[in-house]
Amino acid sequence: xxxxxxxxxxxxxTKHFGKVAAVQDxxxxxGPGVIxxxxxxxxxxxxxxxxxxxxxxxxxxxxxxxxxxxxxxxADPLRTAGASLEASNFHPARSGRAHLRxxxxxxxxxQSRVDxxxxxxxxTDAANRATRGYSLGMRQRLNLATALLGDPSVLVLDEPSNxxxxxxxxxxxxxxxxxxxxxxxxxxxxxxxxEVQQTVDRVVVVYRGRGVAEGTLGELDPEGEGLExxxxxxxxxxxxxxxxxxxxxxxx
Amino acid sequence: xxxxxxxxxxxxxxSTRAWFWTALLLAVVAAGAVAVMGLAAPYxxxxxxxxxxxxxxxxxxxVTALLAAVPALVGVVGMTSEYQHQTxxxxxxxxxxxxxxxxxxxxxxxxxxxxxxxxxxxxVAASLAGSALVLDVPLGAGAPEIAGMLLRVVMAMTVxxxxxxxxxxxxxxxxxxxxxxxxxxxxxxxxxxxxxxVNTVYPYLPGGATAALxxxxxxxxxxxxxxxxxxxxxxxxxxxxxxxxGYALAAVAVAVVLPVRRxxx
Ligand SMILES: Nc1ncnc2c1ncn2[C@@H]1O[C@H](COP(=O)(O)OP(=O)(O)O)[C@@H](O)[C@H]1O
Ligand SMILES: [Mg+2]
Numbered sequence: 047x048x049x050x051x052x053x054x055x056x057x058x059x060t061k062h063f064g065k066v067a068a069v070q071d072x073x074x075x076x077g078p079g080v081i082x083x084x085x086x087x088x089x090x091x092x093x094x095x096x097x098x099x100x101x102x103x104x105x106x107x108x109x110x111x112x113x114x115x116x117x118x119x120x121a122d123p124l125r126t127a128g129a130s131l132e133a134s135n136f137h138p139a140r141s142g143r144a145h146l147r148x149x150x151x152x153x154x155x156x157q158s159r160v161d162x163x164x165x166x167x168x169x170t171d172a173a174n175r176a177t178r179g180y181s182l183g184m185r186q187r188l189n190l191a192t193a194l195l196g197d198p199s200v201l202v203l204d205e206p207s208n209x210x211x212x213x214x215x216x217x218x219x220x221x222x223x224x225x226x227x228x229x230x231x232x233x234x235x236x237x238x239x240x241e242v243q244q245t246v247d248r249v250v251v252v253y254r255g256r257g258v259a260e261g262t263l264g265e266l267d268p269e270g271e272g273l274e275x276x277x278x279x280x281x282x283x284x285x286x287x288x289x290x291x292x293x294x295x296x297x298x
Numbered sequence: 299x300x301x302x303x304x305x306x307x308x309x310x311x312x313s314t315r316a317w318f319w320t321a322l323l324l325a326v327v328a329a330g331a332v333a334v335m336g337l338a339a340p341y342x343x344x345x346x347x348x349x350x351x352x353x354x355x356x357x358x359x360x361v362t363a364l365l366a367a368v369p370a371l372v373g374v375v376g377m378t379s380e381y382q383h384q385t386x387x388x389x390x391x392x393x394x395x396x397x398x399x400x401x402x403x404x405x406x407x408x409x410x411x412x413x414x415x416x417x418x419x420x421x422v423a424a425s426l427a428g429s430a431l432v433l434d435v436p437l438g439a440g441a442p443e444i445a446g447m448l449l450r451v452v453m454a455m456t457v458x459x460x461x462x463x464x465x466x467x468x469x470x471x472x473x474x475x476x477x478x479x480x481x482x483x484x485x486x487x488x489x490x491x492x493x494x495x496v497n498t499v500y501p502y503l504p505g506g507a508t509a510a511l512x513x514x515x516x517x518x519x520x521x522x523x524x525x526x527x528x529x530x531x532x533x534x535x536x537x538x539x540x541x542x543x544g545y546a547l548a549a550v551a552v553a554v555v556l557p558v559r560r561x562x563x
Contacts, residue, residue, distance in 0.1 A: 097561075097562070100391060101390070101391075102391070102563070103562065103563060117394055118395065123391065123393075123394055124391065132384065134384065135383070135384045135385060135387045137313070137379065137383045137385055138383065139313075139315070140313050144313050148306055151302060151309065152302075152303065152389055152393060153392035
């Protein structure tokens with residue numbers, strides 16, 4: 047599929063909630079055709095960053111743009127960027143199909159897309175059931191289906207592997223890879239390195255609202271000390287312990 | 299205003315069963331209240347005017363305006379459930395300018411509120427006719443006059459539903475919003491009615507304005523006779539309607555401005 051690539055750019059982004067500095071002077075980019083992992087422990091500002099990027103939260107400073115524009119100024123937002131946020135953005139009494147139909151109509155997207163995205167995410171059989179009966183994994187699939195309604199060039203996914211079993215994670219990996227191979231820009235957040243390690247091409251690591259690293263997995267770990275250790279070192283206040291002691295503890 | 303988005307709001311409203319139960323509740327209570335007022339009037343102490351008098355019909359219809367709490371509640375839930383279930387997030391992702399979504403919500407709920415009003419009015423009319431039949435008395439008001447009274451009930455319910463949406467946008471937390479609405483419409487109004495000096499504002503509160511619109515003075519009269527206080531005069535029906543319209547506009551302003559400005563987290 048031919049797509050003109052759309053780049054996500056975050057520049058000096060800062061967001062304060064009262065006294066809490068959720069995001070501080072964060073900058074990174076995510077380009078088309080690759081899967082960019084957005085990594086950091088809980089509370090490090092990932093969700094806030096993504097919500098700023100999607101125009102849901104107003105930044106205190108800096109900017110976050112998609113194809114050079116703030117989300118709110120995109121001519122056709124859902125056809126440009128699809129998003130999946132927390133595990134539930136649906137009314138518990140509505141069916142998955144009703145949720146998608148409502149979203150289609152809200153965005154002015156043809157209703158025929160509903161069956162398409164249900165098929166893509168393997169939700170067809172559950173589509174007519176109320177979402178209150180959905181497992182966490184099904185909710186994540188419905189979130190993905192919602193994100194795909196506009197067949198967007200950019201996908202912004204907040205912790206999409208949360209609640210998925212290993213088979214679900216493997217499915218998601220293949221799914222995201224296909225989307226990226228089609229030339230889409232895929233930005234995926236996670237607080238668990240091992241869940242995305244095999245999925246992503248590049249990573250942006252945040253800690254306490256600040257960017258602490260950005261690059262390909264190889265660039266992040268030039269010495270080959272192991273991504274896990276690099277990640278832990280980047281996302282803690284104390285310098286890493288000597289390798290011997292760490293492995294000693296793991297042996298127990 | 300985007301008609302497509304109004305259709306979406308109506309679709310959301312009918313996508314769960316709540317509309318049916320609330321409409322049924324309103325229908326049953328409206329019919330019941332009128333029947334009780336009509337059938338019990340001859341035996342009540344102090345005596346209520348019977349439905350064979352103009353005043354009696356007016357009282358029976360006016361009582362149903364008090365049931366505007368039901369559609370007001372529907373308005374509150376319509377707005378707060380968007381926050382409770384975070385369905386506001388996909389809506390604002392689809393329409394990042396936001397205001398078209400909330401304007402459509404208010405418009406849709408004005409229509410929905412009028413719908414509840416029509417349900418209530420139909421039940422009141424049927425119940426009045428039934429009571430007259432049972433008591434074997436002619437109704438104290440003609441059909442056009444009763445239709446006019448019922449139209450005012452529909453207007454009041456429309457406005458209360460919009461106020462509900464506004465309160466929902468202001469408070470967002472569902473139970474808190476319900477408490478605020480109930481407290482403001484039913485407790486505050488009635489309390490202020492019997493506080494000397496302060497009760498001069500009663501005519502300008504939603505309850506007082508509704509009483510003026512429906513020409514329903516029973517509550518004020520009763521409060522007056524029980525407390526021995528001088529009751530403020532209600533506004534004229536036209537002025538009551540204007541005050542209610544003012545509340546509706548304020549509700550629209552709140553419902554549109556706040557969600558557009560605030561962070562969605
Ligand atoms: N609405 C909010 N009000 C106050 N503080 C918030 C709000 N949302 C997030 N925070 C705080 O901002 C920080 C970053 O949170 P978040 O962006 O959710 O991190 P992550 O998604 O990486 O777990 C945390 O300290 C969190 O408590
Ligand atoms: Mg998060």
